[in-house]
Amino acid sequence: MLSGLLDGIFSGISLGSVLLLAALGLAIVFGLMGVINMAHGELMMLGAYTTYMVQNALKGTPLFGIYIFIALIAAFIVTAIFGLVLERGVIRYLYGRPLETLLATWGVSLILQQLVRSVSWQLVTIVALFCLLFFGAMWIVARRTDFERARGWFLAIMIPLSAAAAIATGNVLGTLYKPAFTKLWFDARNVDVTAPKWLRGGFPIAGTQFSYARIFIIVLTIACVVGVYWFLNNTPWGLRIRAVTQNRTMSACLGIPTKKVDALTFALGSGLAGLAGCAVSLLGSVGPNTGQNYIVDTFMVVVVGGVGKLAGSIIAALAIGTANYLIGSNTLVDLTAPIKPLSDTFAFFSTISMAKVLVFALIIAFLQFRPGGLFPQKGRTVDA
Amino acid sequence: MSYANATLEPTKPDTDLPMLEVKDLNVYYGESHILRNVNMTVFPGKMVCLIGRNGVGKTTMLKTLMGILKPRSGNLKLDGHSIIARTTDQRARLGIGYVPQGREVIPRLTIKENLILGLEALPERPKKQEIPEEIFELFPVLKTMLSRMGGDLSGGQQQQLAIARALMGRPRLLVLDEPTEGIQPSIVLEIEAAVRRIIETTGISVLLVEQHLHFVRQADWYYAMQKGSMVASGPTSQLSNDVIQQFLAV
Structure with missing residues (x-):
């Protein structure tokens, strides 16, 4: 039973770290520009497909052992460029119009889904x-x-x-x-990314296997969070991004080129989506609909965490990921087996879709008490 | 020889060339006409004060100057060059330091980061991002709280921070929108003294919107606005009690 719980927590954390990786980019874009980017999931999907292409290109070469690192860089660059084109071509005309942005980015997400099918x-x-x-x-x-x-x-x-x-x-x-x-390059069927040899198998602890691929994703997420934190807090561009996030007009009055900041931020957020896509490709097969599976959860993470707060996103991602996994798997049913009604309730919710229902219900209840999320902005001039 | 030089260099900046020239400016909010054919001039090294009751368009005038609002017609010239087509951030980098009404300190950045952001207005960003000692001489209170959040300061401290931040970019024209609004009298005197010292030591031009009579008297020249138009102007030494009664909400 202990090993079951341990396994559940580990899997939950690894699911949470994928969500966090995806939410990181979204949190920056949503926090900075107030842009609800429905195409974020499709940018993840593009990152996953980039990983697949890099894998195919390097198959049989001596670089194949480390292809995943090359794929990470390639996925970041490809999706960052896509994000940049999206910002310059569509989103910058829609700033301050959230509904139109939502529709337009949703349209872009459909285009991208069809693109991989018919490219x-x-x-x-x-x-x-x-x-x-x-x-x-x-x-x-x-x-x-x-x-x-x-x-x-x-x-x-x-x-x-x-x-x-x-x-x-x-x-x-x-x-x-x-x-x-x-x-066709991919057609509509799912494609599979095979992890390099050193990422297959797992690390046995207390009777359960900790898969190396999941450990890799957790490490990757930690590296990305630290990297983003460092970038935002210790570089001139990070300072500009934080300033524009909090007060766009005044930042422009100080001489900060807000348009460049917008483009850069959007490219950064999209690049992070690409990294998330690369991570997702290690967990299962990749298809045109991959992005759809993650976008809702990712938005939940951003909203529960509190817009514009990195720490909030981290805790929210881990909580949602773990809750999803613990409820969806049979772990809680086994744990509460002595108490019959409780275990029956958990058994009812212990499928993937019903687990989502319960988690979303919990999120809705939570937002009634903390509408600003876990860490709402505080201080004298919050609304500035 | 000297004769030839004089005719060959007509573009050489003359001290009589205005730092800021506003010509026939018309600004609308939707369909309501806010500024009507506004004209005004700020000469280099001078302090000009814009007075008028609430809601006559003083802040609108300054926002249009910064490019936050787009005028329907008219022209703005900074040091002889038209800036009407420039974006807000370009105008800041051309040397307009803006201290808006309500301070607009960035709340979740430290005082130090807020000040460093002032450097953005410099045409070339310095390698070393340090805060010059003059800033702390003008506003000693800032030095003691560099690592505190901008949003946690009191109103008066935020005002001092906002002025200091504008000065970090070494502007040619400092634009102050009601710097003493809602601030305790002792800090008002400090801010007044600081502005006076800035003009004496750096020789920059200042455009000030103010209701506080004592501060208005520091200016060299005044413009009075009413219902979106300039209705009077002259040296502040000639600012009579009648004019004050008419245009200042005191």
């Missing part, structure tokens, strides 16, 4: 060519002084023209190099 060299070529033609033309034309006046005409002509050229080229290349060029 092929053909699609990549078409999109890249379209961007090259359209933005290239815009860059050339925008230097003319009367561009603003002719903007509507420019868009009306260039969008269909670039799209037609790109699609035509893509289709021609598609028929010329048929199987390789049009083959």
